[in-house]
Amino acid sequence: MKFSTFGKTNKRVSWLGMGGMRFEKEIPEKDCIALIRHTNELGINYFDTAPVYNEDRSEGIYGRAFKEMDRDHFFVATKGDNRKSAIDIEKTIERSLKRLNIQEIDFYFLWCIISRDEFIKSKMKGRSLEGIIRAKQRGLIRHIGVSTHVYSDDIKELVDSDMFEFIMMPYNALNFKQQELGLRHASDKNLGTVVMNPMYGGVIPLYNNQLEIYSNSNNEALEDALLFCLESPYIHVTLSGMNNREQVSQNVEIFRKAQKITEKEQIRKEHRIESGMTDLCTSCGYCLRHCPENINIKAYMEIYNTWQLSGSLEVTKERYNWYHQFGPLYGNKKYPSDCTECLACEEECTQYLKITDRLKWLDENM
Ligand code: SF4
Ligand code: SF4
The missing domain is CATH 3.20.20.100 (NADP-dependent oxidoreductase domain)
Structure with missing residues (x-):
C-alpha cells in the first residue's frame, strides 16, 4: 500500500x-x-x-x-x-x-x-x-x-x-x-x-x-x-x-x-493539460445561501458547465429542460432573468466565477 x-x-x-x-x-x-x-x-x-x-x-x-x-x-x-x-x-x-x-x-x-x-x-x-x-x-x-x-x-x-x-x-x-x-x-x-x-x-x-x-x-x-x-x-x-x-x-x-x-x-x-478548462462550477453550493432572490445558482451553473464542456447549444438546452422537468429545477420559480446583479454570490463563489455573466448567457440562450 x-x-x-x-x-x-x-x-x-x-x-x-x-x-x-x-x-x-x-x-x-x-x-x-x-x-x-x-x-x-x-x-x-x-x-x-x-x-x-x-x-x-x-x-x-x-x-x-x-x-x-x-x-x-x-x-x-x-x-x-x-x-x-x-x-x-x-x-x-x-x-x-x-x-x-x-x-x-x-x-x-x-x-x-x-x-x-x-x-x-x-x-x-x-x-x-x-x-x-x-x-x-x-x-x-x-x-x-x-x-x-x-x-x-x-x-x-x-x-x-x-x-x-x-x-x-x-x-x-x-x-x-x-x-x-x-x-x-x-x-x-x-x-x-x-x-x-x-x-x-x-x-x-x-x-x-x-x-x-x-x-x-x-x-x-x-x-x-x-x-x-x-x-x-x-x-x-x-x-x-x-x-x-x-x-x-x-x-x-x-x-x-x-x-x-x-x-x-x-x-x-x-x-x-489543455487550457480553458479551469473555470467550471464545482457544485459546492456555497453561493446558494447568499442570493436574496433565491435563484438556484448552483443548478444554473451546472447547466452552464454543460455548455463549456460540450460547446453545443442543443445539448445544453436538453440539460436545461431536463433540469426543469425532472431535475433540481423542477417546480422552480426563479430564473436567471430574476438576477438583480447584487454580486453577493460572486463574493462567496469558491471558484471565483463570473456568475452574473453566466446567468445572462443562460437567459439569452436558453
Ligand atoms: S448576483 Fe444575482 S444570482 Fe447572485 S446573489 Fe445577486 S441576485 Fe442572486
Ligand atoms: S459557489 Fe461557485 S462553484 Fe460553488 S456552486 Fe456556486 S457557482 Fe458553483
Missing part, C-alpha cells in the same frame, strides 16, 4: 482518503458502515468527515463503523466551522468525539476559510482557533490543520502563520491554477497536504466520455484526473467521496497503479 508521511504530524497516511460526504439518505446505513470497513481493509487509512455532512449524519455513520475497527489502523479527520466562538467549537469537538466513538481526533481542521478576513477573525480572542487549541491542550485533538478555498497568496499566509500542521484545499486536473503555488508552498514548508474535489464536484465522471484530460491519453478522464492528484509530489492525501463498492474498487485500482512522480514531471503534466 502507498503511504506518505503527513507533514509535521509524522503520521503515515494512505495516498487515497475516503471522503465522508456521500452517504446519502437513500443508501442504507448498514451499507455505508460496511463500505467504510471494506475500504479500510483495502489499505485506506484516512477517513474524512465533518459535523454537517449528509444532514449531520456522516460522523455518526463513521462512528458506528469505527466501533468494529482497529484504532491503530485508521486516522480520523473532522472539522469545526471557523465562524464559531471558542466555547462553541469546543462543544462541537466534544460532540464529534462522541459520535465518532473515539477518544482523540487525529486531524482537526479549522473549517472552510474562504477569505483572509475569516482567518483574521478566527484568530481573535474568544474565537474558533482559541477553542481548537484549548481542545488540543485537553487531549481531545492530536493535530490541528486548516481547510480553505482561498487562492495561492492567501494559502501562503495560512501556511506561514505556523499555526497548522496540515492544510486541505480543492485541487483537480480541471482547476488547479489558483491553488497550485499555495500547494507547493505548503509542501515546501513540510505541512501535510490534503486535496478535496479531485473529480471537480462530479463533473469529471459525468463527462468521462467527452472529456480528455491530456490530449492523446489512452486513459479515461476519470483515471487521469485521479492520478493527477495521487501521483503529485506535493500531495499526501487525495480525498474521494465513495459510496458504493464499485467506486471503491475503481479508485483503489487506480490508487494501486499510482507512482509518485518528480516535481519536473508534475509540471510537465500540468503543461499538458
